[in-house]
Amino acid sequence: MNTMKSSTPEHDLAERAARRESFTTVSGRPIAPLYTPAEVAGLDYERDLGDPGEFPYARGIHATGYRGKLWTMRQFAGFGTPEETNARYAQLLAAGGTGLSVAFDLPTLMGRDPDHELSLGEVGKCGVNVTSLADMEALFDGIDLGAVTTSMTINSPAAMIFAMYLVVAEKQGVGWQTLSGTIQNDILKEFIAQKEYIYPPRPSMRLVTDVFAFCAEQVPKWNTISVSGYHIREAGATAAQELAFTLRDGIEYVQYGIDAGLDVDAFAPRISFFFNSHSDFFEEIAKYRAARRIWARVMRDRFGARSPRSWQLRFHAQTAGVSLTAQQPYNNVVRTALQALAAVLGGAQSLHTNSLDEALALPTAEAATLALRTQQIIACETGVANVVDPLGGSYFVEALTRELEEEALGYFERIDAMGGMVEAIERGYPQKEIAESAYRFQQAVERGEKVIVGVNGFVEPDEEPIGTLYIDHTVGEKQRARLADVRARRDEAAVRAALGRLQDNARGRANLMPLLLEAVRAYATIGEMCDALRQVWGEYEEVPVI
Amino acid sequence: MAKIRVVIAKPGLDGHDRGARVIARALRDAGMEVIYTGLRQTPEQIVTAALQEDADVIGLSILSGAHMHICPAVMTLLREKGLGDVLVVVGGIIPDVDIPRLQEIGVPGIFLPGTPMQEIVDFIRKHVRTRVESA
Numbered sequence: 001m002n003t004m005k006s007s008t009p010e011h012d013l014a015e016r017a018a019r020r021e022s023f024t025t026v027s028g029r030p031i032a033p034l035y036t037p038a039e040v041a042g043l044d045y046e047r048d049l050g051d052p053g054e055f056p057y058a059r060g061i062h063a064t065g066y067r068g069k070l071w072t073m074r075q076f077a078g079f080g081t082p083e084e085t086n087a088r089y090a091q092l093l094a095a096g097g098t099g100l101s102v103a104f105d106l107p108t109l110m111g112r113d114p115d116h117e118l119s120l121g122e123v124g125k126c127g128v129n130v131t132s133l134a135d136m137e138a139l140f141d142g143i144d145l146g147a148v149t150t151s152m153t154i155n156s157p158a159a160m161i162f163a164m165y166l167v168v169a170e171k172q173g174v175g176w177q178t179l180s181g182t183i184q185n186d187i188l189k190e191f192i193a194q195k196e197y198i199y200p201p202r203p204s205m206r207l208v209t210d211v212f213a214f215c216a217e218q219v220p221k222w223n224t225i226s227v228s229g230y231h232i233r234e235a236g237a238t239a240a241q242e243l244a245f246t247l248r249d250g251i252e253y254v255q256y257g258i259d260a261g262l263d264v265d266a267f268a269p270r271i272s273f274f275f276n277s278h279s280d281f282f283e284e285i286a287k288y289r290a291a292r293r294i295w296a297r298v299m300r301d302r303f304g305a306r307s308p309r310s311w312q313l314r315f316h317a318q319t320a321g322v323s324l325t326a327q328q329p330y331n332n333v334v335r336t337a338l339q340a341l342a343a344v345l346g347g348a349q350s351l352h353t354n355s356l357d358e359a360l361a362l363p364t365a366e367a368a369t370l371a372l373r374t375q376q377i378i379a380c381e382t383g384v385a386n387v388v389d390p391l392g393g394s395y396f397v398e399a400l401t402r403e404l405e406e407e408a409l410g411y412f413e414r415i416d417a418m419g420g421m422v423e424a425i426e427r428g429y430p431q432k433e434i435a436e437s438a439y440r441f442q443q444a445v446e447r448g449e450k451v452i453v454g455v456n457g458f459v460e461p462d463e464e465p466i467g468t469l470y471i472d473h474t475v476g477e478k479q480r481a482r483l484a485d486v487r488a489r490r491d492e493a494a495v496r497a498a499l500g501r502l503q504d505n506a507r508g509r510a511n512l513m514p515l516l517l518e519a520v521r522a523y524a525t526i527g528e529m530c531d532a533l534r535q536v537w538g539e540y541e542e543v544p545v546i
Numbered sequence: 547m548a549k550i551r552v553v554i555a556k557p558g559l560d561g562h563d564r565g566a567r568v569i570a571r572a573l574r575d576a577g578m579e580v581i582y583t584g585l586r587q588t589p590e591q592i593v594t595a596a597l598q599e600d601a602d603v604i605g606l607s608i609l610s611g612a613h614m615h616i617c618p619a620v621m622t623l624l625r626e627k628g629l630g631d632v633l634v635v636v637g638g639i640i641p642d643v644d645i646p647r648l649q650e651i652g653v654p655g656i657f658l659p660g661t662p663m664q665e666i667v668d669f670i671r672k673h674v675r676t677r678v679e680s681a
Contacts, residue, residue: 106558106559106560106610118558118559118586118588119559120558120615120616120619121612121613121614121616122612125610195561195562197561234564324659325659325660326658326659326660359658359659359660360639360658361611361639361641435567438567438568439568439572442568442572445662446663446664455662456662470641471611473614473615542584542585544584544585545582546554546567546570
């Protein structure tokens, strides 16, 4: 090893020219070569940053950061039958996971029973299939709902699935007042990005606010919504667009809650957020810090919220699924670790790390464990959790935080001018903005301006395939058999009566949660409950444009 | 020479349409005539669209794992309607074990995440039937 001796001390030579004409983030944001006090002039510490735990919370919502409590390591999981997923949960809890996070399959997410035509081949594939209370009981068999916190990624039929969870708690003898967890319940980002909508925007928003009102009284520790930028980003948005559209969705929910007659401080503290953690390290950290500052000011100044808990933006982060590659899949472990580190340095309250095989299939048990270990290594070995907001005051990070904030506020103005987010969605505005960004990024990759290791750089010709989880078609058969069994054993007249009352009240203004609970207790299926409301409200259809 | 006509479809219940939209634009920019069906199309709807649009190519975007149910249904219907010469390509999350199975039923082009757009454009140009042959 004599390379050290023979190498030229290049730093002694003349100043080098830049390697490229311009340097940009993964979102295409130009980055200056150096940031100095000049870039943060005008930034006032008390007004714009504040100590951690102090308004406007740019440095975090907890004075003690992760010293008081580490983030929750919450691994999203679900596949196949409720029994298979129940076993995966047992394994994740035994491995030191500290919360559950349910991934549902597409029939469940779209409010279709497994015997519906469009459920062909989809049952249990992207998540666990939950059709009736019988499935929810099997999913949480042996898990004390009073002792775990559960996050459920469910949107259009969020109220129906939440009703099933509440009835399982009831059967376990766990009081609703003590239940803690989250339902995603964020329909706006479905119209914008993930496209798992059922009803048109306005009745969909009513279901959301019914959950807000019901929980404010009956399930006070439950996070009634997780306003999600994750899917917006995965669909191709830039970091600033993710920030802007997510927070503007949050504003829309608060406005609809107030318009429904709720006191802002009665429901706003239960609003949580969910952001992507993408590959551009500092831009992501700046995004989280900007999100907290914007939200605090919006809640205090736009809505007049008085409770600090309404001002504090709490968020879950997930590493960027879209950044994972099918090529050289072990590289994904490294990508995920760096993305997770950004989320931690940005002050996430909970975190999911993706598994290395997710560009190929749902993760194997081994891959899911490695993803959890990645978080544990960050928490226990790197020392980053020892100090609160270690990057606060960095010229670069503070300048980037302010830039992202300004760009988001510009989007707020445009969307407010359209009348609000529901109106903007109806015009297809955020959808078009995101599609444009997605295409621009793809072109940058094609031109080689953005290098993705293993894809358009450092390519290996003959790769050995890795073993992946394979979900066979018998899941569909099993779930259809269980559905037939549930239908044979339940009191059909009670189901019809409950669904009839649900429809009657959907035409009026009563809160629908108690009626959904009644239908769930009678073992009405998700397809039956959603169909009952489809008949009243109709279905949303997007005009396909490219 | 007539433009290559492509129907891009999202079958099944999945709504993740980033890939479908990006490839639709890339094929259009490459000079092809692209028809995007939108979301939640049944195999019948997709084949009907291909028939009505006189498509040379059907591109299916499937990320949900339902490909082994959807692709055979599309291929059977195409043959029944006399459209056996339409080139069918699939993009999405497809496990390795399923790739030979899809090729066996007549889906020659299978593109996983990270595939360069140009590779798909080139594949279609190379494998599509020519308009002259089909006339």
